[in-house]
Amino acid sequence: MPTPDHLYYQDVVLTLKRYWADRGCIIQEPFDAEVGAGTMCPETFLRVLGAKPYRVAYVQPSRRPADGRYGDNPNRLYKHQQLQVILKPSPADVLDLYLGSLEAIGIDLDKHDIKFEEDNWESPTLGAWGVGWQVMLDGLEITQFTYFQQCGGVDLDLIPAELTYGLERLTAFIQNKDSVYDIDWAPGFQYRDVRYNDELQLSVYNFEMADVATLWESFRLHEAEAQRLIEGFKALEMPSRRYPLLAAHEQVLKCSNCFNLLDARGAISVTERVGVIQRVRRLAVGVAQAWVVQQQEVVA
C-alpha cells in the first residue's frame, strides 16, 4: 500500500477517480481520438450543451505537438494527462469539493498555500469560453477551474464547472520531483520508463518528419467530411436521433489535430492562422448547434 505522503502517479489517478465517483461522477475512459485538451471530447464539449444534468470524470491524454521537447525538458510534454471533471450544474459547494479532492491525495491544506487566481478560458477553435481560475498550490498552477458559459457558440442552459487537473504537475508536487520524468508512476517504474519514447519519437515526427502536404490534405478531407455531415443534418426534414453528429464531431477533432501538427511544423503563417482557426471553429459551432437541435428532439 502506498503511504499517503508519497502516492504513486497511478494512485493519484485512482484516488481522484474514486473521489469523484463517490460524488456522483460517471468514470469514463479517455476518448479514443487525438485531442489537445479534455474539453474537446464529446463527454465535455457535447454534454455541457442542453438542460440535462451530468457528472463525469475521465483522464484524457492531451496532445500539444508544439509543446514537445524530445523528452529533454523536465516540465514540458508533447502529451500530458489531464483529469477532466464536469459537474453540471455546478453545485454550491463545488470549491469545497475540489479542495477535498486535494486532501484526498494527501495534500494537507493546513500546511500549504492555495489560491484561486483569475484565469478566464477561451477556445477560439471550439467557439467556447468560460470564466474561472487557475488554482495555485504554493505558486504552482495545478488545476484550471472554469465555469463554462458558451460552447460551440451556444449559451449553456446550466452552467457547469469544469475542473482540469494537470496530473503530472500535481504528482511531481506530491512526490517533490523537479522533473516529470522522475515521477514514480508505479512501484519500480518512473514516468520516464513509461513515456519517454513517445515524447522523443513523436517530437521527432511532429517537428521534423510530419509531411506538411499530407497534413493539409488530411485537414481538407476531414473538414469536407465534417461539413458534409453538418449540411446533411440541416437538410433533414425531421431531426433524427440516429443521425451521426457524433461522427461529425470526430471529424472536427481530426481537423483540430491536423491544425496543431501543422502549427508545430511551422507550416501555418501568422496570417493563415486566423483563417484556419475560423474554419475549425465554423465546424465546431455547426456541430454544437445541430447537437442542441437533435437533443431537443430526443427529449420531446
Place this chain on the structure above:
Amino acid sequence: MATHQLLLEVGVEEVPDWMLVPAMDHLRGQVAELLKPLGGEVTLAEATTRRLAIIASGLGEREQDQTQIVKGPPLAAPAPAVEGFARKQGVTAADLGQESGYYQFTKVTPGRAATEILSEKLPAIIMGIPWPKTMLWPGKGGARFIRPIRWLMCLLGDAVVPFAINGVSTGSQTFGHRQLGARTADRKPQAVPVTIENYEAVLEANGVILRAAKRRAKLVEEVGQDNSLVDLHVYLNEWPAAFRGTFDPAYLDLPEEVLVTVMRYHQKYFAVHGEDGKLKPEFIAVMNRKDDPDGLIRHGNERVLRARFNDARFFYEVDQKRTLADRVEDLKAVTFHKEIGNYYEKTLRIVALCDDAASQRAALLAKSDLTTEMVKEFTELQGMVGGRYAAVQGESPEVSQAIYEQYRPLSMDDAIPASRAGQMVALADKIDTLREMFRIGQIPSGSKDPFALRRAAQGVIRILAEGELSFGLSQLADDEKLREFLLDRVRYYFRDVKGFAYDAVNAVLAAGADDLKDVALRLAAIQAVRQTADFEPVAAAFKRIKNILSKAEFAPSQAIDPALLEAGPEADLHAAFVAVKVALSGDYGAQLTAIASLRPVVDAFFNGVMVNVDNAAVRQNRLTLLHSILSEFSSVADFSEIVTAN
C-alpha cells in the same frame, strides 16, 4: 429615536483582485444613497476576494412620513361635491381643511420600515454592481454576476433583513478564510454567527483581515516595498503574509528583465535588489495564510521558480545558437500586416529612415528578436531581449541600447529612449507603422484604433519634442491625412500633457508647426510673457490688424513709402516698428517682450489714425505698414489666435 446599525456581507467565490476596488466604490455609493431617507451613513465598506462588506450606522426605524396637500373643491361648492372629495381621500367632510377659499386634505403617507426598504432594494443594488466580465449563474436566463454568491448576511441591529438572490437567503452567519476559518469535523467550512459589533473581530479570529488598509500596511512592512504588486496581493489574499525564498545565483546570468518578469508577472513575486541596485538571488512571495512553520510553502515556490528559470535558460541557450544578424532573413516569415508585408520589409524601411551608422545597424537588428524563443515566451520583453542579446553578441553599446529602447515610450508616463540612436530607431519604427497603416486606409476613428496608432503618433511627437533629433513633421508625414493626425497629437501633447493654454498652442502652431522643439520654446516664451501688462493688448491689436487687412482684401505690392507717412502716431508706429525689427534678437522671450513694447504706439495709432482714408496711396501705404508689422512679428506666434479679455 433609537437608531440601528446595518451590516451587509456578500459572500462570493474568489473575485479577481483588480475588480474589487471599483466594485466596492459602486456598492458603497448605492447603499449610501439608499440609506439617506433612513438617516443612515456608511461607516465601513471593505472587500476581500471572498466578501463585500458594508457597515452603516444611524438608521432610523423607518423613513420619514410623507405629507402631501391635496387641493379640493372651492368652499362654495355644493355639499355632494365636497363629500365626494372627502370620500375619495378616505375621510369625511369634517376632516377636510380650508385654505385660500378651497377645501384641502393633508395626506400623510407613513414612511416605510427600514427592513422593508432594505429587503426590497438591496438585491437589485448588489446585482447591479458593474463588473468588467460576468458569468451566468446558475444558467441561461439566470443572473449575471462576477462569480456565484455563496452566502448573504444582512443584519439591521440584531435582526436579519430578509431577502434572497438566486436562492441564496440572508442570514446572520459568515464564513472565515477557506483554511484558517472554522471548519466542521469533516473539514467542511463552518458558518460562524456574528453580530455587527463583533463582525470584524470574528473574521479576524477566522483568518480574515477585513480592512484593506490593514492588509496593505502588513504587507508593506513585511515586503519592504510599496507598489502595484502590493495592491494585487492586498486583494488576492484574505490573510496575506510575505516570506522570502532564494534561487541559485547561477540564474543571475540570464537577462535581468527575464528574471524579473518571471518573478513579478508570472509568479507575482517581488524581486529583490541590493543596495548596489543589482538583482539578488532572492524573492519575496505572499501566501494566503499566517505562517509556513515547516517551510513547505517556501520550498514549493522555490521549486516552481527553478522550473521557470530553467525554461528561460533553455530559451536563452537555444537563442544564442544564432545571432540577431543571422536572424534578419528569418523575418521574411514573420508577418507585420497581411496588406503591408513582413517584418523583413519593415526592417529595410526603418533602416532607410535612419540617419547614422549606429541607428542603421540597430534598426537592421531591431526586429530579429521576434524570432527568438525568449520573445515567443515573453512577448512583453520584445526589444529588451534583442538589446541584451546584441550586447552579448558583440554589438556596440550604442547599438545594443538602441535596440533595447526601440519600443519606448510605451505610455505617456514612460520616458523616450535615452540615446540618440534609440530615439532614431524608435522614431523610424513608429513613423513607418503610421505611414504604412495610413497607406492601406487603417486610420483610427473614434474609439477604434486597433493598431494603437495614436500611441505610436504620441511617441513620435514626444521623441521629436523631447529628444535630440531634428526632423520636421512635414518631412516625416508624407500624406495630408497623416500630417493632420500628427498635428492633432501635437495639440494634445502641448495642451493636455504639457498644460499650455489652448489659444497659445493655436497661436504658436499657426506660426509654424514643423519643428516641435521650436514650438516648445515659443510656447514657453508666450506663457512667460503673457502675464505682462502689454502682451494681451498687443495681441488684441494684432487681431485688429488682421481683420483690417482681411476686410480690405489687402495684398502687399510695394514697400512702405516713408514720404507718405503722416507725422504723429503713424510715423511713430513706423519708427517703432523699424527700431524693434532691427533690434529683434535673442530668445523668444526677449522678442515677445520687444513686440509687446509696441503697445503704446499701436494704441496711439488706432486712436489717432484712420486707415481707410480716401487717398488710395496713403491707404495702401498704411495697410502695407500694418501688414509688415503683422508678418514681421508673427514668426513666434500668430497673435490673432490669442483669446483676449476685450
